[in-house]
């Protein structure tokens with residue numbers, strides 16, 4: 164079933180906009196960040212992780228980003244190139260901005276926290292002049308990652324991309340992606356999240372992220388009111404994630420599809436959302452049934468929380484299929500059947 168009609172003549176499946184950063188995950192985990200001594204470096208940043216995930220599944224991705232003019236900026240750009248992601252619209256900063264660095268703290272299987280170094284940050288220097296209409300016109304869809312809305316000029320660049328996508332019939336995917344760093348106050352979060360969500364064909368977020376977006380709307384904070392509201396706007400698909408409690412996709416025809424997480428021995432409490440987004444969106448782009456999109460997203464999410472890294476551990480179609488087959492053989496169906 165086609166929940167979203169993508170223009171299959173477009174050469175790019177998805178052009179993403181937002182941060183490319185670096186994760187430093189402790190190898191000596193289940194300790195506090197202060198106690199950890201050895202870290203492994205990965206390309207990071209939620210939209211970057213999603214782009215790698217989609218590229219690993221064979222999708223053609225482009226990216227609007229600013230990176231630092233140093234070896235870290237080169238590292239992430241080279242990694243994207245190796246993963247087959249188009250880097251033509253990734254620009255090097257000219258005023259000494261730094262690439263975002265994320266030091267993660269993995270306290271136990273469930274509890275993690277992330278310490279983000281984002282002062283003078285490269286990704287938020289993305290400018291409206293970087294947003295190229297001819298590039299956007301080549302995409303089936305654009306993905307806006309919410310943190311790109313947290314400060315100017317990146318905020319205006321993201322809103323320009325939304326405007327140009329709408330003008331050119333390019334679908335808009337909004338991954339709410341809340342990170343408290345760089346936001347000034349809750350009103351700005353609500354304003355810019357809701358402005359973007361109103362224009363979006365697909366919205367992905369956790370319950371907490373929708374609460375932030377809906378702060379000025381007086382909704383009651385239930386999934387039902389959230390899905391009803393956003394589907395009354397542009398959205399054809401609204402995905403609400405609830406961590407270990409699973410996730411639900413709501414469609415414009417009023418239907419809801421829920422799935423339990425695939426059981427795994429989680430190593431860390433983060434990364435699930437990016438794995439989820441990349442594989443779920445792969446299913447949408449392929450025109451799969453909603454239950455199959457959820458299965459792909461949920462399976463990839465489980466694989467990611469059970470791995471040490473994020474971008475580096477994004478699955479291929481083969482590994483994702485094998486994981487789903489093994490899990491269903493052992494645990495049965497994860498989809499909550501109506």
Ligand SMILES: Nc1ncnc2c1ncn2[C@@H]1O[C@H](COP(=O)(O)OP(=O)(O)OP(=O)(O)O)[C@@H](O)[C@H]1O
Nearest residue numbers: 404405406409410424429433434435436437464465
């Ligand atoms: N311990 C777990 N075991 C299996 N799956 C999990 C676990 N934790 C999360 N997931 C899966 O990951 C998905 C996304 O996680 P979550 O709801 O925390 O979203 P998120 O906050 O966007 O994730 P992230 O921490 O990556 O930003 C969940 O809907 C679930 O499918």
Ligand SMILES: O=C(O)C[C@@H](O)[C@H](O)C(=O)CO
Nearest residue numbers: 186207208209265433434473
């Ligand atoms: O989104 C970030 O900037 C941090 C990510 O790189 C990290 O991998 C994570 O928390 C993914 O959910």
